[in-house]
Amino acid sequence: MPQSNTSPSPLRRALSVSSLLLAATLAGCASPPPVLAPPVRASVRPDQPFTDSVGIRFVRIPAGEFMMGSDESPQALAKAFPHADAKRLADLADERPVHRVRITRDFWMGAHEVTVGQFRQFVQASGYVPESIRDGTGAYGFNANYDPSRTERGDLFEGRDVRYSWLNPGFAQTDRHPVVNVTWNDALAMAAWLSQKEGAVYRLPTEAEWEYAARGGSRTRYPAGDHPDVLLKTANTFDRETALRWPRWREQAGHGSDGYPFTAPVGSYQPNAFGLYDMIGNAWEWCADWYGEDYYARSPVDDPQGPANGDVRVRRGGSWHSWPLYSRVAFRNWNTPETRYVLVGFRLVREQAPAAAMSSNTASLDAFRLVREQAPAAAAR
Numbered sequence: 525m526p527q528s529n530t531s532p533s534p535l536r537r538a539l540s541v542s543s544l545l546l547a548a549t550l551a552g553c554a555s556p557p558p559v560l561a562p563p564v565r566a567s568v569r570p571d572q573p574f575t576d577s578v579g580i581r582f583v584r585i586p587a588g589e590f591m592m593g594s595d596e597s598p599q600a601l602a603k604a605f606p607h608a609d610a611k612r613l614a615d616l617a618d619e620r621p622v623h624r625v626r627i628t629r630d631f632w633m634g635a636h637e638v639t640v641g642q643f644r645q646f647v648q649a650s651g652y653v654p655e656s657i658r659d660g661t662g663a664y665g666f667n668a669n670y671d672p673s674r675t676e677r678g679d680l681f682e683g684r685d686v687r688y689s690w691l692n693p694g695f696a697q698t699d700r701h702p703v704v705n706v707t708w709n710d711a712l713a714m715a716a717w718l719s720q721k722e723g724a725v726y727r728l729p730t731e732a733e734w735e736y737a738a739r740g741g742s743r744t745r746y747p748a749g750d751h752p753d754v755l756l757k758t759a760n761t762f763d764r765e766t767a768l769r770w771p772r773w774r775e776q777a778g779h780g781s782d783g784y785p786f787t788a789p790v791g792s793y794q795p796n797a798f799g800l801y802d803m804i805g806n807a808w809e810w811c812a813d814w815y816g817e818d819y820y821a822r823s824p825v826d827d828p829q830g831p832a833n834g835d836v837r838v839r840r841g842g843s844w845h846s847w848p849l850y851s852r853v854a855f856r857n858w859n860t861p862e863t864r865y866v867l868v869g870f871r872l873v874r875e876q877a878p879a880a881a882m883s884s885n886t887a888s889l890d891a892f893r894l895v896r897e898q899a900p901a902a903a904a905r
Contacts, residue, residue: 571584573635576718576722576874577721577722578642578645578646579639579641579642579645580634580636580638580642580872580874581634581635581636582632582633582634582635582874583632583633583635583798583799583800584631584632585630585632585633585733585736585737585798586630587626587627587628587629587630588626588627588736589624589625589627590625590735590736590739591622591623591624591625592622592625592732592735592736592820592823592854593619593620593622593623593820593854594616594619594620594622594745594854595620595622596745598610598613598614598616601613601616604745604750605848605849607775607776608776612849617817618817618818618820618856619820619855620820621820621821623820623825625732625736625823625825625828626825626826626827627732627736627827628826628827629827631729631733631873631875632873632874632875632876633737633798633800633871633872633873634871634872634873634874635791635795635799635800635801636702636790636791636801636802636871637702637703637790637802637806637807637869637870637871638702638703638711638714638869638870638871638872639699639701639702639703639790640690640697640699640700640702640703641698641699641700642703643690643703643706643714644699646714646717646718649717650713650717652710652713652714652717654689654690654706654707655707655709655710655862655864656684656688656689656690656706656707656864657689661684661686662683662684662685662686662687662688662689663683663684663685663688663689663690663693663864663865663866664679664682664683664684664688664693664705664864664865664866665681665682665683665685665687665688665692665693665694665695665705665866666681666682666693666694666695666786666866667681667682667694668769670682680845681865682694683866684864688705688866689705689864690703690704690705690706690710690864693705693786693787693866694866695787696786697786697787698789700789700790701787701788701789701790702787702790702806702807702869703807703869703870704787704807704865704866704868704869705865705866705868706864706868706869706870707861707862707863708810708837708859708861708863709861709862711728711810711870711872712727712728714726714872715727715728715872718872718874722874724874724875724876725874725875726872726873726874726875727812727872727873727875728810728811728812728870728872729809729811729872729873730811730812730827730828730829731811731812731813731828731830731838731840731856732823732827732828733873734809734811734840734841735840735854737798737800738796738800738803738804738840738853739796739853740796740798740800741797742853744853745852745853745854746758746759746804746851746852746853747796747797747803747804747853748794748796752778752779752848753778753779753780755778755782755805755848755851756778756779756780756781757782757794758794758796758804759782759793759802759804759805759806759842759851760782760783760784760792760793760802760805760806760844761778761782761804761805761842761844761845761846761847761848761851762776762777762778762844762845762846762847762851763777763779763780763782764777764778764779764780764781765781765782765783765784765785766785766786766844766845768785769785770845773847776847776848776849777847778847778848784844785844786844787807788806788844790802790806793805803841803853804841804842804851804853805841805842805843805844805846805851806844806869807841807843807844807867807868807869807870808840808841808842808843808846808857808865808867808868808869809840809841809868809869809870809871810837810838810839810868810869810870811830811837811838811839811840812829812830812837812838813828813829813831813837813838814830814831814832814833814834814835814836814837814838815830815831815834815836815837815838815856816830816831816834819831835860836859836860836861837858837861838856838857838858839857839858839859839868840855840856840857842855843867843868844867845867
């Protein structure tokens with residue numbers, strides 16, 4: 525049944541977001557919580573793109589309706605992607621049914637994925653310790669001498685290994701590249717810190733908001749069209765140059781080269797119709813929702829939030845290592861919240877709440893106070 529058009533107040537939305545922040549941060553609360561800066565009042569013109577204090581540029585995404593998901597049959601996809609086997613195509617059933625979704629209010633979305641430099645500012649200013657470092661197990665990384673066939677699980681990348689973290693994915697990155705090897709919990713911790721620092725609610729996008737923003741009004745396989753060749757100018761995905769390092773999947777690669785064998789500096793390709801860059805490729809992006817394989821069949825029309833519970837969180841958009849089949853805007857993927865992977869980063873949404881509701885951002889502050897109180901007990905368990 526569709527949800528009511530009645531929207532919760534900004535304060536209630538802030539409290540709801542902070543509940544997620546608390547839950548995520550408690551998952552790794554053996555380390556001290558981020559240090560919260562004194563709140564500042566948001567001051568942004570309602571329709572103009574703006575840049576916040578850590579350099580995240582936001583663009584307004586207008587409310588609207590769209591058709592979410594894909595109605596392409598396995599037969600049609602097999603014709604378009606002849607090297608994909610039947611099982612891979614059958615696994616795409618969670619993209620169906622196509623269903624109407626209404627985003628009932630405008631929101632602001634980062635024009636780019638969060639960069640290494642922006643995440644560094646958060647870590648240094650807050651004292652937060654990302655999970656890959658805090659739990660002592662590390663993350664995943666690229667190693668040219670690593671052979672997946674010699675490992676028990678056959679993981680694509682080496683790990684987990686303490687040599688790898690958001691600081692070292694195994695290939696060179698500058699502060700302008702998207703941060704990777706960050707968990708869902710790390711992303712929410714940065715959102716909570718920014719909420720307090722900026723005096724406005726920061727959060728991850730819902731899966732519906734993400735697809736609505738990525739499509740930019742389109743109904744094609746990719747935001748810029750149906751043929752994989754459009755990816756060369758609009759996305760950093762698995763191309764001929766990247767395939768040189770993974771020759772077993774050469775047939776799955778896109779034609780030509782997009783210029784980057786690993787991640788690219790954010791904004792290196794053409795934006796979509798909303799002015800968003802790298803919605804496809806570069807790094808997978810965490811979404812707020814729990815993943816539900818059959819959720820589309822029961823999704824409400826207004827502002828879907830995903831299942832009430834689950835084991836894994838949604839990630840969308842593909843990465844520099846994603847085949848064209850998996851770079852389609854409708855493709856869905858997931859990981860556990862504590863996953864830290866060399867292909868996964870995030871992008872933030874910012875809400876503009878009235879100053880009366882957000883002047884002190886007490887919900888985020890209270891969440892971290894609770895973390896402080898419960899951290900010793902959690903660490904002892």
